[in-house]
Amino acid sequence: MNIVVLTKWVPEPEGTPTIGEDGLLVREGADGGLDPGDEYGLEAALQLVEAAGDGEITLLTMGPEIAQAALQRGLAMGAHKGVRITDESLRGADSLVTARVLAAAIKRQPFDLVIGGVESTDGYTGIVPAAIAELLGLPGLTFARELHLSDGTLTIERQTAAGYDVVVAPLPIVITVTAGATEPRYPSLKGVMAAKSKPVETLTLSDLGLSGDDVTPTQTVAEVTDAPPKQGGETVEFDDTTAARIADVLAEAKVI
Amino acid sequence: MAVLLFVRRVRPRVALVANARPTGRGAPTPDRVTRELTHVFLQKKLLQKLGPGLMHAFIFWGFIVLLPTIAEAAVAIVHKDSSLPLLGAASWFAFASDVFAALVVVGVAMAFFIRKVLKPDRFRGSHMGEADRILLLILAIVVTFLVWNASRIALGIAEVPDSRPVANLLSGLFGSGGGTEAAERVLVWAHLLVILGFLVFLPGSKHLHIATAPANVWLAKDGPTGRLEPNRIDLEAPEEDIRFGVATQKDLSKKQMLDLFSCTECGRCQEACPAWATGKPLSPKLLIMDLRDRVVAEAAGEVELQPLVPNAVIDQVVWDCVTCGACVRECPVDIEHIDTIVDLRRNLVMAESRFPQEASPMLRGVENQENPWGQPASARLDWAKDLEVRVLQEGDPAPEVLFWVGCAGAFDERAQKTTQSIARLLTAAGIDSAVLGPREKCTGDPARRMGHEYLFQMLAEQNVETLNGAGVTKIVASCAHCFNTLANEYPDYGGTYEVVHHTQLLSELIAAGRLQPRTGDGKITYHDACYLGRHNGEFDAPRDVIGGDIEEMPRNRERSFCCGAGGARMWMEEESPRINDTRFEEAVETGAETVATACPYCLVMLDDAAKGKGSDLRVADAATLLAESTLPS
Numbered sequence: 001m002n003i004v005v006l007t008k009w010v011p012e013p014e015g016t017p018t019i020g021e022d023g024l025l026v027r028e029g030a031d032g033g034l035d036p037g038d039e040y041g042l043e044a045a046l047q048l049v050e051a052a053g054d055g056e057i058t059l060l061t062m063g064p065e066i067a068q069a070a071l072q073r074g075l076a077m078g079a080h081k082g083v084r085i086t087d088e089s090l091r092g093a094d095s096l097v098t099a100r101v102l103a104a105a106i107k108r109q110p111f112d113l114v115i116g117g118v119e120s121t122d123g124y125t126g127i128v129p130a131a132i133a134e135l136l137g138l139p140g141l142t143f144a145r146e147l148h149l150s151d152g153t154l155t156i157e158r159q160t161a162a163g164y165d166v167v168v169a170p171l172p173i174v175i176t177v178t179a180g181a182t183e184p185r186y187p188s189l190k191g192v193m194a195a196k197s198k199p200v201e202t203l204t205l206s207d208l209g210l211s212g213d214d215v216t217p218t219q220t221v222a223e224v225t226d227a228p229p230k231q232g233g234e235t236v237e238f239d240d241t242t243a244a245r246i247a248d249v250l251a252e253a254k255v256i
Numbered sequence: 257m258a259v260l261l262f263v264r265r266v267r268p269r270v271a272l273v274a275n276a277r278p279t280g281r282g283a284p285t286p287d288r289v290t291r292e293l294t295h296v297f298l299q300k301k302l303l304q305k306l307g308p309g310l311m312h313a314f315i316f317w318g319f320i321v322l323l324p325t326i327a328e329a330a331v332a333i334v335h336k337d338s339s340l341p342l343l344g345a346a347s348w349f350a351f352a353s354d355v356f357a358a359l360v361v362v363g364v365a366m367a368f369f370i371r372k373v374l375k376p377d378r379f380r381g382s383h384m385g386e387a388d389r390i391l392l393l394i395l396a397i398v399v400t401f402l403v404w405n406a407s408r409i410a411l412g413i414a415e416v417p418d419s420r421p422v423a424n425l426l427s428g429l430f431g432s433g434g435g436t437e438a439a440e441r442v443l444v445w446a447h448l449l450v451i452l453g454f455l456v457f458l459p460g461s462k463h464l465h466i467a468t469a470p471a472n473v474w475l476a477k478d479g480p481t482g483r484l485e486p487n488r489i490d491l492e493a494p495e496e497d498i499r500f501g502v503a504t505q506k507d508l509s510k511k512q513m514l515d516l517f518s519c520t521e522c523g524r525c526q527e528a529c530p531a532w533a534t535g536k537p538l539s540p541k542l543l544i545m546d547l548r549d550r551v552v553a554e555a556a557g558e559v560e561l562q563p564l565v566p567n568a569v570i571d572q573v574v575w576d577c578v579t580c581g582a583c584v585r586e587c588p589v590d591i592e593h594i595d596t597i598v599d600l601r602r603n604l605v606m607a608e609s610r611f612p613q614e615a616s617p618m619l620r621g622v623e624n625q626e627n628p629w630g631q632p633a634s635a636r637l638d639w640a641k642d643l644e645v646r647v648l649q650e651g652d653p654a655p656e657v658l659f660w661v662g663c664a665g666a667f668d669e670r671a672q673k674t675t676q677s678i679a680r681l682l683t684a685a686g687i688d689s690a691v692l693g694p695r696e697k698c699t700g701d702p703a704r705r706m707g708h709e710y711l712f713q714m715l716a717e718q719n720v721e722t723l724n725g726a727g728v729t730k731i732v733a734s735c736a737h738c739f740n741t742l743a744n745e746y747p748d749y750g751g752t753y754e755v756v757h758h759t760q761l762l763s764e765l766i767a768a769g770r771l772q773p774r775t776g777d778g779k780i781t782y783h784d785a786c787y788l789g790r791h792n793g794e795f796d797a798p799r800d801v802i803g804g805d806i807e808e809m810p811r812n813r814e815r816s817f818c819c820g821a822g823g824a825r826m827w828m829e830e831e832s833p834r835i836n837d838t839r840f841e842e843a844v845e846t847g848a849e850t851v852a853t854a855c856p857y858c859l860v861m862l863d864d865a866a867k868g869k870g871s872d873l874r875v876a877d878a879a880t881l882l883a884e885s886t887l888p889s
């Protein structure tokens with residue numbers, strides 16, 4: 001059972017990120033670490049490997065030196081090795097470029113399963129895992145809130161707006177795991193220490209056989225502005241019409 | 257023969273203690289000498305319960321006085337008419353041993369009365385049969401002693417018969433014929449044989465405490481009980497050199513090991529324990545007994561060497577503890593339950609990552625955002641929005657007093673009120689104070705009490721660096737846990753400051769006339785915080801700040817009952833009946849309108865209980881009450 005878990009270094013979710021003049025996030029010297037959204041998938045991977053009794057979990061990330069911290073955290077939780085792709089030309093990479101690079105790295109070794117989070121806690125595009133599935137020519141099962149493996153077939157409960165669908169696919173596949181699907185373990189200090197001696201490979205684009213053309217973003221950031229301040233909400237006084245009003249609000253928001 | 261048996265049976269226990277991890281304690285200090293005098297010779301902690309205390313004191317003092325009589329009897333066995341030089345002829349000694357032997361009889365009778373008639377619940381789980389056998393042996397020792405002396409008086413061989421009122425009385429039992437001579441021989445032999453039997457019985461029993469307790473009291477912690485012994489972790493060191501708390505008995509310190517062999521199974525700790533009182537599996541007494549039984553069985557090769565959790569005690573026992581210190585305070589032989597519990601936690605957290613999962617957000621928060629609430633550092637000053645508060649920037653001159661707000665005081669809405677009250681009172685009194693704002697980090701207390709010593713160590717080092725860098729000399733802390741950590745634990749990490757609790761500073765300001773409270777109305781009760789009161793001995797300052805007559809709860813001051821939040825229990829779920837609800841009920845029963853607190857954890861826990869019950873008993877910090885009666889609102 002070999003699993004690749006997609007991981008990302010993100011700036012401290014509780015902090016205020018700094019945006020550089022080029023409209024890109026300033027990562028150097030920023031507080032941050034492993035995307036909390038990635039931990040659910042990693043935990044799922046750990047549980048699958050533990051249940052299978054053997055197998056290897058590879059953490060895969062793309063990013064500068066600082067992204068090493070995200071890998072260390074995942075290794076401390078119990079992943080077996082890490083791969084980090086770094087290249088000057090990847091600065092400002094968009095989702096498609098990221099997916100291409102990660103897919104190229106995944107292909108380098110045999111694998112049964114690729115697990116990602118639903119979306120990153122900084123970019124929130126939520127399309128990289130699906131794009132990877134496409135590039136690898138594999139089924140992409142998204143929003144797994146529960147997963148169950150038997151005889152080389154993975155069954156997931158796919159979270160939907162209305163409830164969940166049961167989706168079944170034979171391995172190898174790419175899946176995304178929702179936040180809350182698992183309870184990520186808190187790494188022990190022994191795990192943190194052991195992580196230091198686990199192998200981490202650092203690759204460049206040429207190691208992956210990719211060239212500059214493959215990684216030219218199709219999107220660029222034109223401008224970054226502050227989010228508009230929140231509008232004051234509506235206060236509904238409690239009387240006979242309250243229930244109807246709430247129902248209207250929910251209907252307007254297309255929740256019901 | 258008996259002596260050999262004694263040695264054979266006691267040796268494995270001595271070896272266990274001798275081979276245990278060194279404690280670094282032992283050198284004579286004034287505290288040690290005082291403790292030995294008060295706790296051992298004057299039986300101070302035993303006498304906290306007057307009846308059982310006197311019972312024990314009679315037996316203990318009796319045996320101290322009677323020790324030389326063993327030699328007396330031994331001499332008499334060899335030669336009937338001889339006695340000890342000096343003491344043997346001293347009438348005062350004859351008198352003392354006679355009276356004290358009688359007192360031992362009284363003590364034993366009291367003990368049986370307590371055990372058989374009163375049957376306090378604290379004995380639940382103790383070895384009752386063993387205790388009975390010990391008491392009977394003690395009784396046999398003194399009865400044979402008294403009757404033997406009576407026979408000697410009857411025979412006219414006693415040197416100072418008039419000094420032995422009790423034996424004299426009993427001498428009427430004997431004639432002066434040959435029968436008495438034989439009886440005298442039989443009695444002296446019986447007396448010595450019972451003593452030897454006692455000796456053989458001793459090592460395997462709880463009565464071993466007569467040998468271990470004085471040493472255990474000597475090795476107890478000096479200074480406030482709130483301080484935990486550091487477990488330094490250097491991540492650069494080879495892993496086998498790093499100790500992650502206590503996994504197996506091999507990791508126990510000498511004191512921790514000696515604790516196990518000192519327990520008398522008296523159950524005073526169990527009776528005071530809030531976890532036990534609310535039906536949890538943790539009893540500090542059973543914890544010590546279970547660890548002891550496992551350690552002994554492993555050492556004897558009866559069972560394999562295994563981690564103590566869950567093989568000696570189950571996980572939940574280790575997590576139930578609120579580190580309130582009630583057990584340590586009650587224990588007559590100065591057993592330090594908390595240190596062992598935290599050491600067991602250290603292993604579970606740092607080596608095994610095995611702990612109640614609901615506490616994991618707290619650890620993550622402390623690790624990533626440097627506070628258990630997981631809030632950004634920038635939010636640390638939210639409470640100060642409408643106040644003028646000096647925020648100490650890097651390079652600023654140090655204030656006279658640094659106000660250590662604490663994470664609860666910064667992030668919890670209810671505790672923020674306390675923080676605001678303190679800030680306003682300090683301004684009103686004209687105190688030159690400042691806060692660190694975003695540069696303040698969690699003291700590490702919750703992580704430490706949870707068992708994450710490394711996380712604590714990092715935070716302690718960082719905070720000490722900030723405080724030392726800012727030239728801080730005096731700190732006022734509003735959280736009892738911060739107060740304890742800063743005052744008692746940071747010196748181990750290079751941070752030595754004059755640390756006061758806000759109620760201490762405020763009570764001084766009142767005394768100096770710099771704050772003038774109006775006498776309030778309404779009945780108030782006060783809940784002592786464990787880490788201010790029992791662990792640090794401050795009971796009066798908060799009461800002075802509250803002022804007026806306080807409707808005390810039955811359990812108050814040193815014997816206060818925890819709110820349920822200490823020992824990182826604040827971040828763990830608790831089954832009903834809960835400790836905070838239990839304590840809150842006690843407050844309600846005083847008929848007070850307000851229950852005052854002096855620690856944000858207590859405030860939150862009791863307020864949660866109030867909300868849960870829909871009670872209108874108000875929960876407020878002493879500082880908030882003072883602000884209301886001092887400042888214009």
Ligand code: SF4
Binds near residue numbers: 525528532581
């Ligand atoms: S510290 Fe308090 S909760 Fe913990 S064992 Fe002792 S009495 Fe019980």
Ligand code: SF4
Binds near residue numbers: 523526544583
């Ligand atoms: S630990 Fe101390 S208080 Fe508790 S039963 Fe043993 S001797 Fe008594």
